[in-house]
Amino acid sequence: MTRLSTSTESATRPLLASLDAPGDGKVSVNSFEKKEYNDTEGERRRLLSRTDSDRLDDVGTQSHHQTFETFGGVSHYQPVDQYEGRHRYDPEFEWKPKEEKKLVRKLDMRICSWVCLMFFALQLDRSNIYQALSDNMLDDLGMNTNDYNTGQAIFYIFFLSAELPSQLISKKLGPERWVPIQMVSWSVVASCQAFLGGRSSFFACRALLGMLEGGFIPDNILYLSYFYTGSELPIRLGFFWVSSQATNIISAFWAFGLLRLRGYCGLAGWRWLFGLEGLITGSIGAVSFLYLPPSPTQTKSWFRGKDGWFNEREELIMVNRIIRDDPSKGDMHNRQALSLRSLWLSLTDYDMWPIYLLGLSWQIPALPMTQYLTLQLRSLGFSTFETSLLTIPAYVLFIAQVLWWTWVSEKTNQRLLVGMVSQFWALPILVVLETISGSTVPWIKWGLSTLMVGYPYVHAIIVALTSRNAGSVRTRTVASALYNMSVQASSVIGSNIYRDDDKPLYRTGNKLLITICCYNICLFIGAKIYYVHQNSSRQQIWDSMSTREKQTYLQNTKDQGNK
Numbered sequence: 001m002t003r004l005s006t007s008t009e010s011a012t013r014p015l016l017a018s019l020d021a022p023g024d025g026k027v028s029v030n031s032f033e034k035k036e037y038n039d040t041e042g043e044r045r046r047l048l049s050r051t052d053s054d055r056l057d058d059v060g061t062q063s064h065h066q067t068f069e070t071f072g073g074v075s076h077y078q079p080v081d082q083y084e085g086r087h088r089y090d091p092e093f094e095w096k097p098k099e100e101k102k103l104v105r106k107l108d109m110r111i112c113s114w115v116c117l118m119f120f121a122l123q124l125d126r127s128n129i130y131q132a133l134s135d136n137m138l139d140d141l142g143m144n145t146n147d148y149n150t151g152q153a154i155f156y157i158f159f160l161s162a163e164l165p166s167q168l169i170s171k172k173l174g175p176e177r178w179v180p181i182q183m184v185s186w187s188v189v190a191s192c193q194a195f196l197g198g199r200s201s202f203f204a205c206r207a208l209l210g211m212l213e214g215g216f217i218p219d220n221i222l223y224l225s226y227f228y229t230g231s232e233l234p235i236r237l238g239f240f241w242v243s244s245q246a247t248n249i250i251s252a253f254w255a256f257g258l259l260r261l262r263g264y265c266g267l268a269g270w271r272w273l274f275g276l277e278g279l280i281t282g283s284i285g286a287v288s289f290l291y292l293p294p295s296p297t298q299t300k301s302w303f304r305g306k307d308g309w310f311n312e313r314e315e316l317i318m319v320n321r322i323i324r325d326d327p328s329k330g331d332m333h334n335r336q337a338l339s340l341r342s343l344w345l346s347l348t349d350y351d352m353w354p355i356y357l358l359g360l361s362w363q364i365p366a367l368p369m370t371q372y373l374t375l376q377l378r379s380l381g382f383s384t385f386e387t388s389l390l391t392i393p394a395y396v397l398f399i400a401q402v403l404w405w406t407w408v409s410e411k412t413n414q415r416l417l418v419g420m421v422s423q424f425w426a427l428p429i430l431v432v433l434e435t436i437s438g439s440t441v442p443w444i445k446w447g448l449s450t451l452m453v454g455y456p457y458v459h460a461i462i463v464a465l466t467s468r469n470a471g472s473v474r475t476r477t478v479a480s481a482l483y484n485m486s487v488q489a490s491s492v493i494g495s496n497i498y499r500d501d502d503k504p505l506y507r508t509g510n511k512l513l514i515t516i517c518c519y520n521i522c523l524f525i526g527a528k529i530y531y532v533h534q535n536s537s538r539q540q541i542w543d544s545m546s547t548r549e550k551q552t553y554l555q556n557t558k559d560q561g562n563k
Contacts, residue, residue: 079330084295085319088312089330095317103314104232110309111227112236115220116243118288121183121281122216123247125190125209128277130248131255132270134374134387140268141198145375145500151199151206152371152495158210160488166215167222167481172337175223176292179216183285186212191278194271214488218480221463225476226295226334227318229325230468231410237460238406245402248395251277252388259384295334296322332473346478351534354527355466355479359486362419362524363459365426365517367494368509369452376449379504380442390446397454409461416465416531419458420524426455427517434510459487 079086129137138148170178189208196202221237228236258276259269290303296318299308310318323330338346369376373394377387409418429452436445466483470476497509545553 079323079327080332082333082336083330084334085297085315085322085330088297088315088319089323090316090320093316093320095313099313100317100321103310103317104228106309106314107227107318108236112224112239114288114291115224116239117284118179118183118220119217119240119243120247120250121187121284122213123244124251124277125186125281126213127244127248128190128251128255128273130371130374130391131251131259131388132273134255134378134384135259135262135268135270135273136384137268137270140270141196141202143199143202145498145503147199147202149496149499151202153492154203155206155210156488156492156495158207159214160485160492162211162214163218163485163488164215164478164481167218167477168338168343170215170219170222171477172335174294174335175219176294177289179219179223180285180288180292182212182216182219183288184282187278187282187285189278190281191275193278194267194275196271196274215481218477218484221467221480222477223292225329225467226322229321230464231325233467234406234410234460234464235403237463238402241457241460242399242402245395245398249392252391252395256385256388259388328470328472328476338474338477342474343478346475347482349471349475349479352466352469352475352479352482354530355462355469356482356486358419358462358520358523358527359483360490361493361516362422362462362490362520363457363487364490364494364497365423365430365513365520366452366455367491368498368506368513369449371495372498373449373453377446380445382442382446391453394450394453397450398457401454401456402460405456405458406460409458415461416524416528419461420521422456422458423517423520423524426452427514427521429455430510430514430517433505434507434514436505438505 078091079089083089133148138144166178166182186209189205189212193205196205220240224233224236224240254277255273258273261267261272262269264272290301293299293301293304293309296310297315299310300306301308373391374387377390378384382390405418405421409415412418429448433448433452436448463480463483466479467476470479497512498506499509502508542550
């Protein structure tokens with residue numbers, strides 16, 4: 001039984017500490033501390049799990065003593081023999097903080113930047129349809145708004161259906177192998193959209209794209225967790241989603257040029273857009289086969305260099321800082337598949353369910369406007385090329401909001417409460433959209449649309465919370481996929497709220513969005529209360545145990561994951 005996280009990065013001792021894997025005889029301390037529950041523990045939260053700057057001994061080196069300060073001793077935290085970094089594990093190893101900071105910057109350049117580039121490629125093929133809409137794609141294919149809604153729903157249904165299978169495949173093959181396969185595969189389908197002939201081919205391509213792209217995001221989150229600590233992951237995930245909006249900005253400029261090719265070789269501009277941008281994604285995926293290393297200690301190759309990216313000391317720092325931050329990461333090899341029992345235990349981990357429930361609805365209030373931004377701007381009288389450029393301010397605002405609120409969540413150690421900001425931002429805008437006159441000048445409507453699309457996107461915060469609350473590698477693998485599945489399910493719902501018979505003001509749709517927004521506020525508060533209560537209950541159990549009982553528990557418990 002572990003501490004679940006709602007607002008704190010660190011916590012106190014494990015309340016009823018959990019095994020990280022069945023029968024391995026060890027307990028993960030930090031998996032409890034990373035759980036977000038208790039807001040009132042103050043300094044007690046810092047006894048065991050500390051940030052990198054806190055874990056310093058008197059001579060300014062990184063020490064193991066505080067990390068493994070527990071009743072059971074460091075033997076409980078030793079990685080399994082199959083763990084890919086086992087040969088670099090050393091509980092006595094120490095390093096200087098400036099070495100770690102330099103190494104993290106190196107990881108950012110080598111790993112995080114490339115993962116962001118791959119996400120750029122995903123978003124390029126996933127969102128260029130919004131630019132294609134501004135070039136009369138629906139009219140060219142003899143389709144209407146409802147057909148487009150159906151196509152998007154098909155995409156998201158296949159996308160979410162592929163999430164968990166893709167994650168399980170990734171855990172078996174390794175993300176560094178599986179992700180490039182996904183990218184090259186979907187790039188072929190994306191390019192083939194240049195040859196769409198009507199509604200049937202549009203639906204077929206959306207289904208194939210959803211199936212091939214599904215799982216890409218949790219696969220990369222799992223991959224990043226191999227290199228970064230729990231406190232470092234949120235801001236990297238923030239940049240991960242920033243890259244998606246940077247894609248929208250860049251693609252808007254590209255669309256400004258590519259859509260002007262309409263008529264060249266007898267093809268519409270949107271056909272050139274699909275074809276050429278699909279080739280870009282395929283090229284990035286092909287290079288990723290050679291570029292991505294399996295783990296921090298496996299970077300040597302002919303492409304990455306015979307000596308690899310890191311020397312022995314750097315590998316020692318990487319492995320030991322990861323294990324000391326979250327010992328559960330040493331429970332499995334990075335290419336070790338999950339058993340059916342492990343899958344079932346992860347699926348039935350009810351302490352993760354409030355997060356899945358949040359994923360099902362928190363972003364719905366902004367989804368319809370995001371998906372219809374280009375169509376809305378065209379309906380206001382802006383030209384195709386003006387529309388492409390007028391979308392950019394919304395994406396710039398979105399990027400600023402992602403980085404700011406992700407930073408705030410880490411600075412304040414509040415995640416669910418910070419996440420609720422997204423709903424308080426959207427609610428007044430929706431009220432204005434519901435009451436605004438149809439004769440309002442286009443620039444005011446553009447401003448409202450920009451504010452709605454650029455809302456506080458707290459996805460990175462909740463994803464990091466999911467990873468922290470997992471408590472084990474197997475739960476982290478499954479939970480990342482299940483949360484993303486719930487998010488994609490919300491996209492299916494959101495893509496069908498603005499209907500063709502409700503335009504141009506979408507009064508009915510906006511009323512529904514206001515209701516959902518109010519529901520989300522209650523949901524965030526409810527999840528917060530649940531986790532605080534769980535932590536308080538577990539703290540009482542732990543505090544009631546004697547020192548001998550705690551030691552016996554840690555040595556003999558059969559609890560697993562969060563239980």
